[in-house]
Amino acid sequence: MKSQPRHLFGPVPSRRLGRSLGVDLVSLKTCSFNCAYCQLGETTNLTTERKAYVPVEAVLAELDRWLASDGSADIITLSGSGEPTLSSDIRTVVVWLKQHTSIPVAVLTNGSLLWQAEVRESLLQADLLIPSLDAATELGFQRVNRPAPRLALELILAGLEKTRREFRGRFWLEVMLVSGLNDTETELDALRGAITLIRPDCVQLNTVVRPPACPGVARVAEPRLRQAAARLGPGAEIIAPLSESQAARCLGSVSVDDVRRLVQRRPCRLADLTTGLASHPNEVLKYVQLLLDQQDIESRQQNGEAYYLWRPAGSPQTGGDDPGL
Structure with a gap:
């Protein structure tokens, strides 16, 4: 392997x-x-x-x-x-x-x-x-x-x-x-x-x-x-801001779709995404940034950590702290 x-x-x-x-x-x-x-x-x-x-x-x-x-x-x-x-x-x-x-x-x-x-x-x-x-x-x-x-x-x-x-x-x-x-x-x-x-x-x-x-x-x-x-x-x-067409040109070990699929399943921290995708945090962050820019995901704070959540089309953006995450 x-x-x-x-x-x-x-x-x-x-x-x-x-x-x-x-x-x-x-x-x-x-x-x-x-x-x-x-x-x-x-x-x-x-x-x-x-x-x-x-x-x-x-x-x-x-x-x-x-x-x-x-x-x-x-x-x-x-x-x-x-x-x-x-x-x-x-x-x-x-x-x-x-x-x-x-x-x-x-x-x-x-x-x-x-x-x-x-x-x-x-x-x-x-x-x-x-x-x-x-x-x-x-x-x-x-x-x-x-x-x-x-x-x-x-x-x-x-x-x-x-x-x-x-x-x-x-x-x-x-x-x-x-x-x-x-x-x-x-x-x-x-x-x-x-x-x-x-x-x-x-x-x-x-x-x-x-x-x-x-x-x-x-x-x-x-x-x-x-x-x-x-x-x-x-x-x-x-x-x-980064565009999706720019992201699509990259052939790294992870893609924006990989990040999207994980966040659609459950809220994820950066550490969760990095571990789940077996990838470097800087690489994952590029695609997190793109999804945030497109408002496909949002971030919320819990216990001092940022969690990324999927935003269904048309849903309002909340952000901030969410103890019930």
């Missing part, structure tokens, strides 16, 4: 990147931030320690098998279920990919470790770098990103500026807005100032869609999101 990869997921549909093969270099929920909006839930290993969290030989072997089986994707993305730059092997993986395939390599990072020269150097051969910057004030940073101890915003901003000067590939900056936390005029003006100094190729604006780590964390309404994009400057754009 063919074994499922442990460190690869997808290809999954990406609103920005097309068909993306994900590479996971850290263990689940290992991150330098504990972001209030994280769809994977609370960070269980909040750390800035760089080390080998998974065996790099196993990652490269899975990539080698995927390429040998005529694996096809628009891009290979180092992201996964935690912060990829925590992996001390990230440079090894980037270099190996550049030597073995012509598929572009992207790195999604929260940017928290880019002040370290060795981290910046490890990413130089990637084709695309997408760091995030959700706040440029200390208050907003602490409220939204909830960083590991001794991670200073000033250091992170300096690291982003240095990375932009040194990196020769495409450099996109992602901003996640949370209603009432970092969408105020003060926060947006501070972000614009930081963006002016960093000079990314573009700024991609997003807001909470999937059920986040913290109850009560809310999305920014579309009109306000458009106002925020205008305030952040001419390079800011709102990330468009």
